[in-house]
Amino acid sequence: MGNEPIKNAVLVIPCSGIGKVHGLMSREATYLVTDELAPAQTDTLCLALLVKGDSEAVAAVRSHACITIDGCVKACAEKNVAMAGGRVAKAIQVAEAFKNHRGAKPGNATALTDDGWTITREIADSVACEAASLCASEEAIR
Amino acid sequence: MSPQTTKVGIISCSGEAIPEGTISRLATRRVLELLRPNATVTLCLPLFLAGNEAERNFAKTHPTITIDGCEKQCAKWGTEEHSGPVSSALVVTGILGTRAVGCHRASRDATQPDKEAVWAVAERIAAEVDTVLAETGPRDDVAAGSSGAQCSCSSPASGGKLIVLGVAVSIPGLPLIFEQCVERDIPADTGGCSALVEAVRIYRRILPEEETGYRSALLAAYQAFRSGPQPAK
Numbered sequence: 001m002g003n004e005p006i007k008n009a010v011l012v013i014p015c016s017g018i019g020k021v022h023g024l025m026s027r028e029a030t031y032l033v034t035d036e037l038a039p040a041q042t043d044t045l046c047l048a049l050l051v052k053g054d055s056e057a058v059a060a061v062r063s064h065a066c067i068t069i070d071g072c073v074k075a076c077a078e079k080n081v082a083m084a085g086g087r088v089a090k091a092i093q094v095a096e097a098f099k100n101h102r103g104a105k106p107g108n109a110t111a112l113t114d115d116g117w118t119i120t121r122e123i124a125d126s127v128a129c130e131a132a133s134l135c136a137s138e139e140a141i142r
Numbered sequence: 143m144s145p146q147t148t149k150v151g152i153i154s155c156s157g158e159a160i161p162e163g164t165i166s167r168l169a170t171r172r173v174l175e176l177l178r179p180n181a182t183v184t185l186c187l188p189l190f191l192a193g194n195e196a197e198r199n200f201a202k203t204h205p206t207i208t209i210d211g212c213e214k215q216c217a218k219w220g221t222e223e224h225s226g227p228v229s230s231a232l233v234v235t236g237i238l239g240t241r242a243v244g245c246h247r248a249s250r251d252a253t254q255p256d257k258e259a260v261w262a263v264a265e266r267i268a269a270e271v272d273t274v275l276a277e278t279g280p281r282d283d284v285a286a287g288s289s290g291a292q293c294s295c296s297s298p299a300s301g302g303k304l305i306v307l308g309v310a311v312s313i314p315g316l317p318l319i320f321e322q323c324v325e326r327d328i329p330a331d332t333g334g335c336s337a338l339v340e341a342v343r344i345y346r347r348i349l350p351e352e353e354t355g356y357r358s359a360l361l362a363a364y365q366a367f368r369s370g371p372q373p374a375k
Binding site for chain 2: 013014015016017018019023024027028030031032035044045046047048049050051052053054074075076077079080083109110111112117
């Protein structure tokens with residue numbers, strides 16, 4: 001969002017943490033989902049808008065199913081969506097994805113390595129599946 | 143706050159919805175890693191709500207610059223609402239004007255205009271850091287990176303050494319500066335000397351009497367850099 005109205009059913013909201021690679025992975029995984037894997041089902045919005053208390057952003061997280069992707073245990077994306085009264089349908093932690101990639105060197109907070117992209121794409125695949133499932137269940141309710 | 147401990151906080155909006163949010167994030171990283179590694183720290187904006195008291199006190203304990211992607215200025219408003227007043231507030235669209243048109247949100251889509259935009263905004267932030275430091279206390283060559291201090295979330299970029307007028311000089315991130323010069327098609331001959339000096343002057347103070355020495359030392363180092371293996375794009 002930021003500037004465009006949200007049309008799709010599921011909002012994917014990363015923390016975009018600026019201090020560690022995990023924040024970058026959350027951000028890039030989100031773009032893989034919204035731009036490539038599930039562009040017709042998902043959208044994103046600026047988490048900073050929620051921090052600001054923007055009324056449109058607050059309304060958006062309350063009226064859409066939200067999938068949050070957090071880089072660290074502080075879970076800023078999940079907590080901020082919840083504090084705004086949003087519906088967190090699924091909360092994902094980037095660190096969980098490393099369990100199957102012990103010893104991987106994902107890069108840094110500025111750029112991902114091949115390892116980093118591999119794990120990020122796995123996260124994105126998982127989010128896209130979750131979004132499809134959410135869309136299917138919302139269709140079923142209608 | 144003593145001059146030795148004064149570090150400027152930089153809070154980026156990192157807005158996910160627009161390319162300018164990506165530019166704000168990457169430009170902030172560039173300042174932390176390369177331009178002013180010993181003078182700056184950062185914090186994730188959402189931590190003002192999700193974090194603890196120490197994190198909410200960030201803007202009270204650091205002179206703080208916010209860098210926002212758009213005129214909504216979420217970083218500025220969020221910081222002032224939840225942490226404290228800011229020293230300066232920059233907006234990417236205000237810095238770049240129409241140059242942000244055509245930039246991308248995802249790093250895998252980034253092209254040369256994206257890189258140029260990040261550099262331009264990073265240089266503007268670095269200049270603002272210098273201004274804030276000048277207002278808050280004496281500045282002891284923070285750009286040169288000699289104190290050993292590090293920002294809270296990353297290490298400074300590796301430096302490059304030059305011999306200027308017989309004196310060894312270390313310039314943080316010199317290979318990255320040269321990389322940028324290559325991307326800007328700055329020639330490795332006397333025609334490129336002025337551009338090289340101007341590029342390095344952003345990161346290190348060069349006195350007028352040192353300029354001739356820097357011109358020849360930088361040109362020789364740049365020629366050596368260009369004749370070596372170039373990093374993958």
